Amino acid sequence: MRYPIWRLGVFIAVAVWPLLWLYEAWSFALGPDPGKVLVDRLGLGTLTLLLITLSMTPLHKLSGWAGWIGVRRQLGLWCFAYVVLHLAAYSVFILGLDWSQLGVELRKRPYIIVGALGFLCLLVLTVTSNRYSQRRLGARWKKLHRMVYVILGLGLLHMLWIVRADLKEWAIYASIGVLLLVLRVPPVMRRIPRLIAKKAPSVTKA
Ligand code: HEM
Numbered sequence: 214m215r216y217p218i219w220r221l222g223v224f225i226a227v228a229v230w231p232l233l234w235l236y237e238a239w240s241f242a243l244g245p246d247p248g249k250v251l252v253d254r255l256g257l258g259t260l261t262l263l264l265i266t267l268s269m270t271p272l273h274k275l276s277g278w279a280g281w282i283g284v285r286r287q288l289g290l291w292c293f294a295y296v297v298l299h300l301a302a303y304s305v306f307i308l309g310l311d312w313s314q315l316g317v318e319l320r321k322r323p324y325i326i327v328g329a330l331g332f333l334c335l336l337v338l339t340v341t342s343n344r345y346s347q348r349r350l351g352a353r354w355k356k357l358h359r360m361v362y363v364i365l366g367l368g369l370l371h372m373l374w375i376v377r378a379d380l381k382e383w384a385i386y387a388s389i390g391v392l393l394l395v396l397r398v399p400p401v402m403r404r405i406p407r408l409i410a411k412k413a414p415s416v417t418k419a
Contacts, residue, residue, distance in 0.1 A: 216280045223284045227291045230258060231298055248306025255299035256328075260368045262292040264389050267361065271396040274405045286342055289361075293339040296332055324374035331367035334360050365390050 214220070234254050238247040269285040272278075303325075308314060319325055338358060340346070347354050369387050376383050395401055 216283045219280050220284055223287060251302045252299060252306060255295055255302055259292055259295040259299055260386055262288060262295055263365055263368060266292055267393045289342060290339060293335050296335055300332060324371050327367050327371040331364050331371060334364045
């Protein structure tokens with residue numbers, strides 16, 4: 214396995230946040246409604262990890278460093294882990310595990326349907342992220358994994374629905390998302406210059 218320290222560093226950097234938030238909730242540092250704060254932070258964490266995962270390919274193109282690609286799958290799996298925690302926190306702290314309330318909840322918070330669609334798409338990508346599925350699906354695997362853009366759209370719509378009044382934070386996430394999508398358009402991608410191109414031997418002028 215290449216870049217073991219880098220991979221471990223990324224693992225720790227992503228794993229530490231939910232633990233820190235849980236500790237904050239346990240020590241009463243999250244205000245009067247710690248459950249809602251946890252749901253929100255895990256939702257934002259999911260969207261952030263989605264954007265970070267999508268930025269690995271452009272960063273690789275830009276720098277030529279293979280380490281970015283080396284952590285791409287790990288980041289995608291973390292994104293799924295965060296959304297599972299987001300869903301679990303919602304089920305425990307907002308729904309109170311009272312599934313009979315789900316119908317009322319869906320009418321009160323219809324944005325949950327959009328989030329649930331995003332969750333299902335992430336589940337499909339996670340289940341098929343292994344080498345076996347890659348081999349079995351062949352060319353269809355790449356097409357299927359383009360669903361990551363649908364997930365980004367659903368995540369942004371879900372957030373927009375929630376924060377309707379205050380669009381500043383949403384606009385930052387949406388602009389980064391749009392930028393990352395534009396960077397993936399083949400003609401744009403071809404033009405991305407290599408920042409760390411191999412230096413040609415310098416010619417000394419006489
Ligand atoms: C079954 C799946 C999901 C459920 C039940 C769910 C539920 C929720 C709930 C209840 C909130 C808090 C709303 C509030 O503050 O009043 C929320 C916020 C949020 N969720 Fe989800 N969500 C789901 C999936 C997703 C997915 C797939 C993403 C991202 C790709 C996501 C990203 C977010 C974001 C960014 C916020 C806003 C946090 C903030 O602005 O503070 N959620 N979600």
